[in-house]
Amino acid sequence: MSKNKVNDLRSALELLRQIPGQLVQTDVEVDPEAELSGVYRHVGAGGTVERPTRKGPAMIFNNIKGHPGARVAIGLLASRERVGYLLDCDPKRLGFILKESVTHPLPPVVIPNEKAKCQEVVYRASDPDFDVRKLLPAPTNTPEDAGPYITMGMCYASNPETGESDVTIHRMCLQSRDEISIFLQPGARHIGYFRELAEARGEALPISVSIGVDPAISIASCFEPPTTPLGYDELQAAGALRGEPVELVQCLTINERAIANAEYVIEGEILPHVRVAEDQNTHTGKAMPEFPGYTGPANPELPIIKVKAITTRRNPIMQTCIGPSEEHVSMAGIPTEASILVLLEKMYPGKIRNVYCASSGGGKYIAVIQFQKKVPSDEGRQRQAALLAFASFAELKHVFLVDEDVDCFDMEDVLWAMTTRFQADRDLILIPGVQCHPLDPSNQPEYSPLIRAKGNACKAIFDCTVPWDQKDRFVRAKFKEVDPKHWLPDLF
Structure with a gap:
């Protein structure tokens, strides 16, 4: 080509x-x-x-x-x-x-x-x-x-x-x-x-x-x-x-x-x-x-x-x-990813591995933040990163936090992390009564009496990262590194 x-x-x-x-x-x-x-x-x-x-x-x-x-x-x-x-x-x-x-x-x-x-x-x-x-x-x-x-x-x-x-x-x-x-x-x-x-x-x-x-x-x-x-x-x-x-x-x-x-x-x-x-x-x-x-x-x-x-x-x-x-996901989501990177890299240099604004959120409602904890004091900073993203981009509704070994662009992998590294009673953080996006039909007073005005709803952080002191318990199975082109040159 x-x-x-x-x-x-x-x-x-x-x-x-x-x-x-x-x-x-x-x-x-x-x-x-x-x-x-x-x-x-x-x-x-x-x-x-x-x-x-x-x-x-x-x-x-x-x-x-x-x-x-x-x-x-x-x-x-x-x-x-x-x-x-x-x-x-x-x-x-x-x-x-x-x-x-x-x-x-x-x-x-x-x-x-x-x-x-x-x-x-x-x-x-x-x-x-x-x-x-x-x-x-x-x-x-x-x-x-x-x-x-x-x-x-x-x-x-x-x-x-x-x-x-x-x-x-x-x-x-x-x-x-x-x-x-x-x-x-x-x-x-x-x-x-x-x-x-x-x-x-x-x-x-x-x-x-x-x-x-x-x-x-x-x-x-x-x-x-x-x-x-x-x-x-x-x-x-x-x-x-x-x-x-x-x-x-x-x-x-x-x-x-x-x-x-x-x-x-x-x-x-x-x-x-x-x-x-x-x-x-x-x-x-x-x-x-x-x-x-x-x-x-x-x-x-x-x-x-x-x-x-x-x-x-x-x-x-x-x-x-x-x-x-x-x-729309490409046009709205990729610039939002860049904007979140600009913000978070200033606060946490070297810890933000990547950001993906997922298709299921139309490029605006969902962000997956790949955060690498490097020292014990990083525990909790991943949640602060999510709060910063919310504060700067009102249209975000859900932020998923994942570790560096999770592919943030693969929502199946993100859901795997949510299944095996997430407990709703300790890792779900709700932020009610804040400005979201008016085009979300669930962000309306008709949906819930707790919603006071159109677009004023609840954001959520899904912390699917492994606690720092338990890293050794959550190591993914390691496979041998090979080049598949040797066996299937036309496929790879």
């Missing part, structure tokens, strides 16, 4: 084509309304998607009903192994290279418009035939969705007071020929704060949405505070991951920049004091499937992006994902 340089969506797909089992495509027509996601559910969605599903290859659909000539790529990041290929890294070390990317940032650069691939074709909203629903082959995940969703759009906007920029991913529903609703979770993303500042001034917030980009950008955009505080542009981390700056370009119709090699760019403004019901066109009461595996309720009042233009590459490729798929 040749080492292709990955710097956009197309070079990423080309790399995967050269790796057996990592990319498939079809020319059979598929309906973007629920059918496309229904197909990929069986091919490679994984994550918290209802079974039957599995981890499998990324997929390109070359024949989209109602969108002649359009193509849709899905599942690019729906495998930790595949993310390792795309970032040229051992999958178990991804958290570490993302940690380094934050601490050694490489700022983006702006290139001339004539060099920007994302502006090869231009569609302006002033054209009477302009319609985002026709230009964007955005799928729905299920028949109940509020509408077609952009799920892999890199939203880029700037603080109207300081000029500092930020990139994040939000769920965006196509509402009309030139309007797109955007869900901005209160207090969770910087662009939401920028919108509030602009609205307080009675101003619209210019925003670009870049779709179909280098995977390094998709993953780096999912960093959150405190690792990337207000004023930190995550594109700096994406540049560090690639060893070269992300290229931006000035938009044509708004005072903002976009990712220059994106397949699609939406240029628009978030209007002040304008809200729409997310499901105003379908009235299903549902939004789209979210990472916990459930379909979220439609929001009755969301801000809208008034679209000014859409620019594209020639023959653009729409990139999308299934909300609860393994793709």
Whole structure:
């Protein structure tokens, strides 16, 4: 396999084509309304998607009903192994290279418009035939969705007071020929704060949405505070991951920049004091499937992006994902792993062997921390490490603590440790009445009278580590080290 340089969506797909089992495509027509996601559910969605599903290859659909000539790529990041290929890294070390990317940032650069691939074709909203629903082959995940969703759009906007920029991913529903609703979770993303500042001034917030980009950008955009505080542009981390700056370009119709090699760019403004019901066109009461595996309720009042233009590459490729798929685990979980590593390595240098934000938690609810006790005084520090992770990342619900001889990326091994190294009456630590995540349906007052408000629930630490003074009693069976390639060269 040749080492292709990955710097956009197309070079990423080309790399995967050269790796057996990592990319498939079809020319059979598929309906973007629920059918496309229904197909990929069986091919490679994984994550918290209802079974039957599995981890499998990324997929390109070359024949989209109602969108002649359009193509849709899905599942690019729906495998930790595949993310390792795309970032040229051992999958178990991804958290570490993302940690380094934050601490050694490489700022983006702006290139001339004539060099920007994302502006090869231009569609302006002033054209009477302009319609985002026709230009964007955005799928729905299920028949109940509020509408077609952009799920892999890199939203880029700037603080109207300081000029500092930020990139994040939000769920965006196509509402009309030139309007797109955007869900901005209160207090969770910087662009939401920028919108509030602009609205307080009675101003619209210019925003670009870049779709179909280098995977390094998709993953780096999912960093959150405190690792990337207000004023930190995550594109700096994406540049560090690639060893070269992300290229931006000035938009044509708004005072903002976009990712220059994106397949699609939406240029628009978030209007002040304008809200729409997310499901105003379908009235299903549902939004789209979210990472916990459930379909979220439609929001009755969301801000809208008034679209000014859409620019594209020639023959653009729409990139999308299934909300609860393994793709979300990669994008949300790996940056969270890196963030926990940044925090815990400062407090316990040399003792944190690795961190895994498990698929069963959607990359956000569960963290497995591999902690090595080296001296008697380390006993108990593993629990302090879990408390630190909880204090910094409110969305975490469960932390599993395991020893260095347990593979933290193998949940079967984690459950083995829980079975043989855990007693609930002494090793389960409950922390009730703290902020968790509002999309967890068990974090609701309807679930328990002890829950006072939505998202205010109970966290738990499962300490599956061996007590220091009993290490000799819990030694795993040791097997002879051999190289299996000698016997099965084609398998290994």
